[in-house]
Amino acid sequence: MPDDYLALRVEELLARVARDGRAPGSGSAAALTVAFAASLVSMVARCSQESWTDARGVVAQAKVIGERAAELANADGTAWEEALEALREAEAGSSSDDRRDFSLEQKLERAAAAPLEIATLGADAAALAALTAERSDGRYRADAAAAAALAAGGARAAAHLVLVNLGVRSDDPRLARALASEQVANDIAARLLDSGR
Amino acid sequence: MTRPEALSDAELVQRCRADDPAAWSELVERYSRYVYAIAVRGFRLSDEDAEDVFQDVFTRAFLRLETLRDDSAFRPWIAQLTRRRCIDFLATSARELPVEDPTTDEGSDDLGEVEEAFAVREALAGLSEACQEILDRFFAQDQSYRTISDELDIPTGTIASRIARCLSRLRDELEAKS
Numbered sequence: 001m002p003d004d005y006l007a008l009r010v011e012e013l014l015a016r017v018a019r020d021g022r023a024p025g026s027g028s029a030a031a032l033t034v035a036f037a038a039s040l041v042s043m044v045a046r047c048s049q050e051s052w053t054d055a056r057g058v059v060a061q062a063k064v065i066g067e068r069a070a071e072l073a074n075a076d077g078t079a080w081e082e083a084l085e086a087l088r089e090a091e092a093g094s095s096s097d098d099r100r101d102f103s104l105e106q107k108l109e110r111a112a113a114a115p116l117e118i119a120t121l122g123a124d125a126a127a128l129a130a131l132t133a134e135r136s137d138g139r140y141r142a143d144a145a146a147a148a149a150l151a152a153g154g155a156r157a158a159a160h161l162v163l164v165n166l167g168v169r170s171d172d173p174r175l176a177r178a179l180a181s182e183q184v185a186n187d188i189a190a191r192l193l194d195s196g197r
Numbered sequence: 198m199t200r201p202e203a204l205s206d207a208e209l210v211q212r213c214r215a216d217d218p219a220a221w222s223e224l225v226e227r228y229s230r231y232v233y234a235i236a237v238r239g240f241r242l243s244d245e246d247a248e249d250v251f252q253d254v255f256t257r258a259f260l261r262l263e264t265l266r267d268d269s270a271f272r273p274w275i276a277q278l279t280r281r282r283c284i285d286f287l288a289t290s291a292r293e294l295p296v297e298d299p300t301t302d303e304g305s306d307d308l309g310e311v312e313e314a315f316a317v318r319e320a321l322a323g324l325s326e327a328c329q330e331i332l333d334r335f336f337a338q339d340q341s342y343r344t345i346s347d348e349l350d351i352p353t354g355t356i357a358s359r360i361a362r363c364l365s366r367l368r369d370e371l372e373a374k375s
Contacts, residue, residue, distance in 0.1 A: 057360060078287055120343070127353065
């Protein structure tokens with residue numbers, strides 16, 4: 001069972017990601033990237049409270065998005081390790097075992113669920129960054145654009161993980177949702193980054 | 198008097214609020230398998246762990262029943278509670294840290310949350326239906342902006358600003374009441 005990644009020092013977390021093929025992996029990294037994006041949005045909104053009446057409401061939303069993303073960093077690590085273990089068992093086992101195959105399928109389903117939620121949260125973080133860029137103190141707009149870029153990166157990585165998951169077929173509606181979230185986040189990030197150049 | 202088994206969820210919730218123990222027993226009976234299934238089938242918890250989550254969910258549901266805004270939405274509400282407790286359970290298990298006295302902290306957290314929930318619920322009642330709806334969906338039901346947009350037929354790009362405005366109004370209500 002993976003540790004609570006949020007309780008680790010950043011240095012140790014990075015070392016764990018780099019260490020071997022076990023969790024935390026790309027899904028957890030994507031989730032934490034979205035959490036970073038939400039924290040940046042929160043910072044920009046906090047710094048704009050004097051001129052923006054609803055800034056605290058944005059801080060509250062960013063907090064929720066960041067917390068959900070951070071939870072998913074752990075959840076993804078757990079689901080991924082279980083799926084890897086099931087895959088190893090399947091590879092080592094006999095050619096036909098319905099029970100084992102069903103268990104593998106279930107674990108792959110769970111392994112796809114976390115990235116899908118991460119992609120969704122990435123889209124939400126990007127949308128919140130867009131609102132923040134529009135309404136915040138001008139001095140912090142570059143940070144809002146950077147937040148959108150991070151959110152888009154997290155969403156894109158997560159959508160890719162949904163795409164390559166062995167349990168998800170090309171016509172799976174979950175894949176369509178993940179790709180739609182990626183698109184939303186990318187469009188917002190591109191718009192905010194372009195407007196600042 | 199109508200037997201509890203024949204009542205709708207909303208009617209049972211209303212009776213629970215009137216301190217009818219038979220109504221609560223019926224709700225537990227009606228949703229025990231459902232909660233257990235989420236823990237075991239949805240989160241792959243062992244029977245023993247699922248039993249712990251089960252007890253915790255129904256305890257919390259009982260304590261927080263006053264925060265359920267739509268009495269007919271007991272099922273999605275308890276499903277949400279169950280999912281959150283399962284995630285907490287997995288996260289706690291993952292930490293592998295010694296817990297010195299979990300019952301003390303948990304108890305005080307619950308009390309604080311109940312008091313807070315009462316205050317927020319009162320303040321929420323002073324907001325428009327639209328505000329109550331959108332806040333409930335984002336904060337209580339964990340819905341994404343896109344889901345809220347689709348279900349309420351509101352442009353996605355306006356969801357975050359609407360929630361922020363509603364929170365400002367909620368804060369005004371809370372400040373006015375305090």
